[in-house]
Amino acid sequence: MIARIVSGLVPFLGLVLIWVLIWGQVTWLALVTGVALALLVSATFYLPAVRLSGRINLWFGLLFVLRLLGDIVLASLQIAWIAIGPGYKPSNAVIAVPLRTRSDLIMTFTAEAVSLVPGSIVLDIDREASTLYLHALNVKSVEEIPALKQKVLDTERRLIRAAGSADDLARLSEGRVAAAEEEGAS
Amino acid sequence: MSALEWGFDGIGVRDVVTGVLVLVSALMCFAAGVGLLRFPDVLSRLHAATKPQILGVIAIVADVAVSNPSLATITLAVAIVFFQSLTAPVSAHMVGRAAYRTGHFRTDILVTDEFRGHD
Structure with a gap:
């Protein structure tokens, strides 16, 4: 209640x-x-109630916003250079990123944050499967795709740490085995 | 003379910050325009049309807040940036979704399409 x-x-x-x-x-x-x-x-304009997780960590929230701003600045300059610079050769990719969260709110904010950073646009969201379908600009080869997906998952992780439910946090730590290995490698 | 107004030849720090922010914003708009012309299909052009402006808007709004610092300006600036950031991805998503579903994109420049069959 x-x-x-x-x-x-x-x-x-x-x-x-x-x-x-x-x-x-x-x-x-x-x-x-x-x-x-x-x-x-x-x-x-009656809307269905948004189910909030009931948990918010302002420190991780601040980290998320700062990182998002940094990403926007970097990616904006990159896209600007791609647009203006010489030798532009179109090469894009449409990728599927399965998220770990089950929360509509976290999924929406992940999609918003990913779309806000230049270079990626969310084309569609599969709500049941918690999957984002993205269009990524300037992907030269298939080898670049795992790193792109990891970026989206990192965004999701920062959001869950900032305002995710206990359930999402548990999912995050269960999925950490694979994620931690990739983090260690990079 | 306040701390913000030191400098040489009468150019204050605030003028320099303002100038840089205006230039960044202009560069972003220019890049968006060029990208719109150069990129080959709807989905690529969406990147040019919707993205560099986020930084452009942040820069120009920050510029107004820096050159005219009052509580009213800053709160309005925060509101503008917040809503631009919240709504720009939604419009990009709607156009992108429509473009994909109606096939208005070039498949020959995609290195992979993991959405095919799921739409």
């Missing part, structure tokens, strides 16, 4: 926060109109 109330409350408070951010000032008028609009929006 508490989880359900919290799950409904987070998007609601988020809407109020956006309204206040847009006004750029914390006044009673902004707060009251924000609450009224948030009520109107959540009543009009």
Whole structure:
């Protein structure tokens, strides 16, 4: 019951926060109109409740955001160079990455984060199989694909550590045998 | 004179930061435009059309926040970056999905297609 109330409350408070951010000032008028609009929006555009994991680690969350920003900067420069630089030869790949999480939220955020980093676009998501299908730019050969998949799995791992459920964390540590070996090798 | 305004010939640190951010943003838009022309199919062009702007938007918004630092500007800047980052991948996903399902992409430039048969 508490989880359900919290799950409904987070998007609601988020809407109020956006309204206040847009006004750029914390006044009673902004707060009251924000609450009224948030009520109107959540009543009009009713969405199924998001199931939150009930766990958040701010430190790992910060690490995730910093790493994401770093990846965006690096990959943006790479894609920009591919676009402008000489000798561009098109060579792409469509790859399937089976994730370890069973949470819709973590899956969605992994897909968002992967899509946000230049060079990869999520084409489709298989929800039952927790699999992302990506289009990756500038993949020269099949040998580059395992490293690409590992990048996505690393993103997923950072997200699970930041806000994954206990169940997802357990999945992560069970799958760690293979992942740890690959990490050690790289 | 505040700590932010030292420098030589009257050019403050803040001006330099602003200049660099504007240039980064412009370069990203330029790369996106060139990529849009040079890349061969819809899926490749999507990368050019949707991605470099994320860094471009972050740079230009950070630039506004640096050159006009007030609480209202910074909160709005955070909101803009947050929503751009949240919505840009969704639009890219929708176009990419439609392009794949209608076959508007070149199979000869794919080194592998692990989605075939799953769509």
